[in-house]
Amino acid sequence: MISVEIDSLLLLLGFSLAFIHFTVPLTYYLYLKRRWLWRPWNIKRDPGYKPRVTVIVPTYNEARLINKKLDDLARQNYPRELLEILVIDSASIDGTVEKVEEWVRRNNGLRIHVLRESVRRGKAYALNNALKHADGEIVVITDVDATWGSENTLSEALSWFSDPGVGAVTCLKQPANKGSGEVEEGYREFYNIVRLAESKAYSTPVFHGELAVFRKELLEKIGGFPTDIGADDSHTATRIALMGYRSIAANNIICIEKVPHRGYHDWRIRRAQHLVQHFIKTLGLLRRAPRIFKPTLIVETLLHLVNPWLLLASILILLYLTATNHVPAIIFLVLGASLLILKPFRTWVATQTYLIAASLRNMWTKEIVWRKQEKR
Ligand code: GDP
Numbered sequence: 001m002i003s004v005e006i007d008s009l010l011l012l013l014g015f016s017l018a019f020i021h022f023t024v025p026l027t028y029y030l031y032l033k034r035r036w037l038w039r040p041w042n043i044k045r046d047p048g049y050k051p052r053v054t055v056i057v058p059t060y061n062e063a064r065l066i067n068k069k070l071d072d073l074a075r076q077n078y079p080r081e082l083l084e085i086l087v088i089d090s091a092s093i094d095g096t097v098e099k100v101e102e103w104v105r106r107n108n109g110l111r112i113h114v115l116r117e118s119v120r121r122g123k124a125y126a127l128n129n130a131l132k133h134a135d136g137e138i139v140v141i142t143d144v145d146a147t148w149g150s151e152n153t154l155s156e157a158l159s160w161f162s163d164p165g166v167g168a169v170t171c172l173k174q175p176a177n178k179g180s181g182e183v184e185e186g187y188r189e190f191y192n193i194v195r196l197a198e199s200k201a202y203s204t205p206v207f208h209g210e211l212a213v214f215r216k217e218l219l220e221k222i223g224g225f226p227t228d229i230g231a232d233d234s235h236t237a238t239r240i241a242l243m244g245y246r247s248i249a250a251n252n253i254i255c256i257e258k259v260p261h262r263g264y265h266d267w268r269i270r271r272a273q274h275l276v277q278h279f280i281k282t283l284g285l286l287r288r289a290p291r292i293f294k295p296t297l298i299v300e301t302l303l304h305l306v307n308p309w310l311l312l313a314s315i316l317i318l319l320y321l322t323a324t325n326h327v328p329a330i331i332f333l334v335l336g337a338s339l340l341i342l343k344p345f346r347t348w349v350a351t352q353t354y355l356i357a358a359s360l361r362n363m364w365t366k367e368i369v370w371r372k373q374e375k376r
């Protein structure tokens, strides 16, 4: 009798956890989409605004992709005299620097400097090193394995800075190839809408290293990029938003990112680790958030740090009940599992799994200096 009651309570608990797990993000998504996605920006953007800009390209063993990256930068139609490129290399052993030097010999007209570190201490450390040499008012960070949507991408990104209230700008992402990319694409559609709507409301706490643009004076104010966590892009943008400047992802700026063909799951887990680190570090700053930013930050923090565990707890409870032949629990589990044939559901569950694996993995390694993964 008592055990029947406990079973029913457990079932109710398992059901409620699953319910909260799915309805919180779905409600947030629908709210953003209905309320903010189509709103005006409230930013005075001048498409003709042309500040002095420094593009920092961090490299570690990028010999295979660096030419394509430099070609992509060279096709940008931004005035040459206002553009400076800094390649900061951290002791690559595959001839990356030689490739850059060779490229520079073949292409004159672009102001490009190579900085070399003798020891690899991680991307953020290298970015800070490069920052000391940057002479632009605006600083752009970009990954070697990403290309930009068009030759106007840089101009478009910089045009937002004509409004002094804008502190940071990032792109929306498109995966370059399919394959394991099936999950990747579904994931992107959903998150691009979220990032864009958050940006229209005020700012987004998630930025992309494929194209992350910052006002240099603000970078200096916060002491450069954080070297104790992996998400240099997102955390820096969030710090800037906390200071009262907009940190936005804009819809006229697209990055095309390569996805690893091997070790896709490891890659997703490492990136999730960095995001988890970012949101944990942001917890201590929540109190200082501008009122308009607080709801976004709180919901995103919950979604990254807490929500995945609700799903896991719910599954464990249902599995336990299944082991005791509890029929409603079995039905509920089977129904849940059969939903996995739906792509969006599969994508969602995969992302939750990466976040859980990431939180666990963070306990023994923070992946500040990570293994390079080959991308296609
Ligand atoms: P992912 O985009 O998260 O897969 O990370 P990547 O491996 O693509 O790294 C992002 C960018 O940082 C790439 O351009 C890398 O070459 C570069 N990078 C990674 N680690 C280091 C490092 O320790 N030093 C420098 N200078 N660049 C790095």
Ligand code: MN
Binding pocket: 143, 144, 145, 146
């Ligand atoms: Mn990359």
